[in-house]
Amino acid sequence: MLEYAGSQRAGLRNEREAPHLLSVVRSIDWILLAGVGALVLVGLWGVAGVTKFAVPNDPTYYLNRQILYAAAGGVALVVAALVDPDLYRRYWRAIFIGTATVIAFVLLIGHAARGSTRWISLGFFTFQPSEFGKLLFVLALAGMLAERQRAVSTWDTTLRVVGLGLLPVTLVFAQPDLGTALVYMAALGAMLFVAGAPWKHLAVLGGLVLVVAVGVLWAGPAAGVSVLKGYQQQRLTCFTHPSTCSVAARYNVEQAITTVGSGEIRGRGPNGATQVNLGFLPESQTDFIFAGFAEQRGFIGAALLLGLYLFVLWRGLRVVTVARDLFSAVVAGGIVVALLFQIFVNVGMTMGIAPITGIPLPFVSVGGSSLIANLAAMGVLLAIHARGRVSRGRRASLSARG
């Protein structure tokens, strides 16, 4: 079991003094912030190129909107960085119930419209709760883990956390949004891992996931039970058994691979990128934007983007180690792993090394919800880092003076 300063006393939170706002600002992880800023800029650069010919006679249509979203995301980041994460821990139940309710509401709208719906339309902006759900879900479950920190290595805790976590996973899966459901599951695993769940529990859970995956992908269809939609099933089996895949089902991934490859080292530029401009690349602005970016900017640009992701993930993992308490560490771990999972699956699917699931590429894909939610998550990471540093810094200064 991991220990932290508050493990001995339940009343700690009421007595902990909030660090001064100025000291928080001073102890911001500027390197992480710079990394995130660079990612957003590269993302806008990518959007500018990929969507240049998407709307006739208006090359900056999507770029302008995306800049607006980035600005809104910047505000979200600043707010999240200034809010004391302890607040989330205290109100994790409210966060959980609120998030689950909104996702369930979307699901109900979708059923009423007899189709799949992931959005709530707010007029000027279609709001996709499951994107924000990624962050809120992590905050809520981390809160639960922090509450049960003393019993964190018991089966009781593991099962309760998994049980609670499966509710939003199921809701999102039913939307249907398999990709986001998988992101939630990855984050859930990461949080248990960082919180210190015993290896044995993790091994059993991993085994269960494997059994379910095998059941859904092979045994279920064989027995006539289909949990996944036809297209989801086809995408996944296409990945595991490419030879049995139909031409139509392979089309998307083959076009994506061609698109990535055709960028070569230096890229073809926005004007010469025929795969994007002539529509051969499907979903070029959202799910497959990495391929479009790779075609236009080449290996140099794509490697730069991946390098920036790696940089941000490295700083994120560092935040886990400087976290002030178990809650903060678990939150940071969940955010980082969710980010890693999204990047790997999205980039991997455009290159044929991950199955096709509808996951946007963080900071790059066109879309407000994803960008704002990801920037807010980075804000939470910054807040955790700042407060971790503040407490240690004060400790250090106290020690120095002593």
Added chain:
Amino acid sequence: MASTTTRRLPLPPSRRAREDEAGAEQTAVEPYRLTPKLARRVAVLSGLVVIGFAALLLRLWALQVLAGSHYAAQAQANQVRTVRVEPPRGQIVDRTGHNVLVTNKLVTAIELWPSGLPKIYAQRVAELRALAHITRVNVRQLTREILAQRAVGDMLDPIVVRPQAPTAMLTYLQERAAAFPGLTLTRSYVRSYPHGDFATQLLGYVGPITPQELPTLGKEGFAPTDVVGQTGIEATYNKYLFGVPGAARVRVDALGRPRSARTLTTQPQPGQTVRLTIDAGLQIAAQNALQYGIQSARNTGEWAADGGAIVAMSPQDGSILALASSPTYDPSVYTGHITTRKLEAQGLVGKSALDKNYPSLDRALDATYPPGSTFKPLTAIAALQEHLIKPYALYPCTGTYVAPEDHSHHVFHNWDPNVNQGMDLPTALAQSCDTYFYRVGNGFYQLPTDRGQPLQKWARAFGFGKASAVDAGPDVPGLVPTIGYKHRRFSRHSGDPNWRIDRIWKPGDSINLAIGQGDLLVTPLQMTRFYAAIANGGKLVTPHVLMNVENPNGTLVPTTPPAAPRPIPGLNPAYLKVVQQGLFEGTHDPLGTSYGVFGNFPIPIAGKTGTAQKVVSLPGFTGEGDQSWWCGYGPVNAPKLVVCVVIENGGHGGTAAAPAAERVFAHFFHVPSAQQGLIHSD
């Protein structure tokens, strides 16, 4: 609790130092810190990140750097498509080569790519409405076509909104191209008919390959989008007219919409010119003559006269000089935007065809009529050949005839009830004596069975009862009734309560056949061929309309010539002379049935009238209608032209058909058409 308090308070240095030492020993009170366990777990996560990114970067390297040129080539190939370039279709010209009957004109088509329409429903509907309004196309029809195309999953071809758009419409759309995503203007060739409704049924029309044609034409290398001849000459000689398609490369997007101009890689070869034996001047004269004949019939009270056909042919080689069929239609309805309304206006579909008396039917080839008296020369030849009569022996021509062996004593009437004299064969032909031929018919009936059915045998020898194999298109065989035919026609399954009696060949069948009535059915072309054989001394010609096929540079293309005229086996030329004499007397003896029309014609013409009774169903009248016939040739000593005219419900042969034929001869021989005194005769 104590430690927390101390951390909050400014403590003396010594105390704080103690606290820190104590914290190092007591982890429980120490602030949250990086335990070895957490460090291990973060290290595991770092390992995951490293492995994941190593995989991504390696794959990226492999795709972009190692195999980049391969994928770049693939992306390049993705967007280039080779398209078929349809060649300009060959011309159809008349026998002079100077009169172009069918040619092409360049038009601009408005095409719509449904995949290019706005994604938002309201915008899509708005664009379709605006487009339909501008192009004056029914928006429902447009929507139907889009849905039909979506149903078959065809995303690579546009929908043709208007195959032929006026310039003003094109300019308007070009100026507003941005408002109509998915719209393209494509130049193409369509058929053009400089002479309007000229030999329309003979020339035929072109159209896209039908699903029924695709299996056979597909094997010959035609593409499903090709426009091919559907009927007439266009269909028969499609292989010459079509040309050789070329190929072009065009840049397309993922949905196959062209994004660049075409670059020709293989030049298309234009279709070859088909020269017909048709004489444009004579054809127009024949068409006018047909209208004149119909009008003449109406003027004499034959109110139901509304259709007919004229065939003008060279009796020596079977080349057809004119082939008119009425009513006719405007062939340009099959070019450009084909709408049901246009087709209905021309009587080409459904009920409109009935109302307009089937304008698309080529009556010269595909309609059958009883020939009536124009068939008598055949009866005469057969009777002479079978020695039933002697050419110059006199046989009674009376007002009525009753077969002596017939126990029912059925009375057969002559068209002229007041005649009572002996006639030789030429006179009987010239005056078209029915009773003379009733007697001959009965003679055929009385022949012993081992003599077979010689009348029918000779009819077949002259080309009746089977298709003439004319190249202008499939023609119908008609019907020569035989004992076997009647036996097959009436059976217990034919729904006729008297089938046991009706199936028997009776004297009346032979007697009716002898004057070209009864079940006998012939086409105008078959009659023309028969009179050609009389004119040319007994040779059966193969009717044809193809003269030659020329390459665009003027050289001739080898074609299979029509079968040479073939002498009819066993035909005695002396008997033919008797018939020729009878036909000459028909036009030159004052008692001849068409003396009034041809008696003073500057060129000696020989011919025969016919008035065939046929049960017709007309609005307000169902009963026997008189089909007006005239067949003949001239000049009699060296025949150059054989003409056959039939006018539906036109009354007597001498009043409707003969004057029409006279006009055709007048044009052919460059003589003025006589002011004709119409006589009332069979």
